Amino acid sequence: MKRKIFLALFSILALLLPLNLRGEVVDRIVALVNGEIITLSELEQMGKPFYDQVRQTSTAGEREEKMKKARIEVLDRLIDSRLLEEEMKKRKIEVPERDVDAAIQDVLKSSNLTENDMKKALAREGMTYSTYRQRVRDELGKMRLVSREIKSKIVIEDVVLRDYYQKNLEKFTDPLEVKIQQIFFPVPEHASQEETAAVEREARPILERARKGEDFAELARKFSKGPEAGEGGLLGYFKHRELMPELEEAGFKLRPGEISDLVRSPAGFHILRVLERKGGEPRPFAEVQFKIREELSEAEAQKKFEQWMKELKSKAYIEIRL
Secondary structure, eight states, X not given: OXXXXXXXXXXXGGGGGGGGOOSOOOOOEEEEETTEEEEHHHHHHHHHHHHHHHHHHSOHHHHHHHHHHHHHXXXXXXXXXXXXXXXXXXXXXXXXXXXXXXXXXXXXXHHTOOHHHHHHHHHHTTOOHHHHHHHHHHHHHHHHHHHHHTGGGOOOOHHHHHHHHHHTGGGGBOOOEEEEEEEEEEOOTTOOHHHHHHHHHHHHHHHHHHHTTOOHHHHHHHHOOSTTGGGTTEEEEEETTSSOHHHHHHXXXXXXXXXXXXXXXXXXXXXXXXXXXXXXSBOOHHHHHHHHHHHHHHHHHHHHHHHHHXXXXXXXXXXXXX
């Protein structure tokens, strides 16, 4: 369970996940955060998706230890949440009704539920719709707090972006693809040397005509014996290792418009023409700089969030009773 900023805040969608939790829980206090309590029922409710995953993916022998670790991690997130709630109140962060409405609509859409479905599910769990709205409001406020206190203060200089781009060119390079046509002359399996030579003699004049400028697609329609002949010999786009080795070696060397020599493969003789090449070169910096800025900003925000939470915890009174 890697800690990410918005995972640490519990995503709005996750607020709906525990709604199927129901059962007898003997409630007690599991932690105190500056006088605010965290109860066992809160811990069980928020942790249910993680506990279910542990139960499904661990053996009986390791389950107890993994469950213990999961509860500690969930409790740590709840402590973070309480501290953020305090900071939100100190800074008087408010969330308008329209933002709460929009967030709930997103939950309904992603969960394929109606508002009435949600109210019924909440009622089954003993939660009112107004309480749920307040929980959503609180989570949005925490996100706004983090954005204001951390994200808004992060500046990534252009020189850093360019340096990252140069050091990670492979990340911004799409795989090379070539669009190929062919004229194909099959050689029967177990053909004799004489039979093979006869097919080659048939193919070579067609190669010369193609190289002299005759329409390649028309030549393919008239002379190719491949299934794609009716489409002018068009095979389509290919990446590395998607063609027979003999065809790849020849085809990937060609520039658009160039025609290969006769290419011998186990199936027969091929005349290849490359129509287009795409990828294989890094996308321009201008095209990817926004994505780089977003990635570096998120990484920096994550680091600063961890530091900020450590500072908040160091100043807080926290008592664990798990």
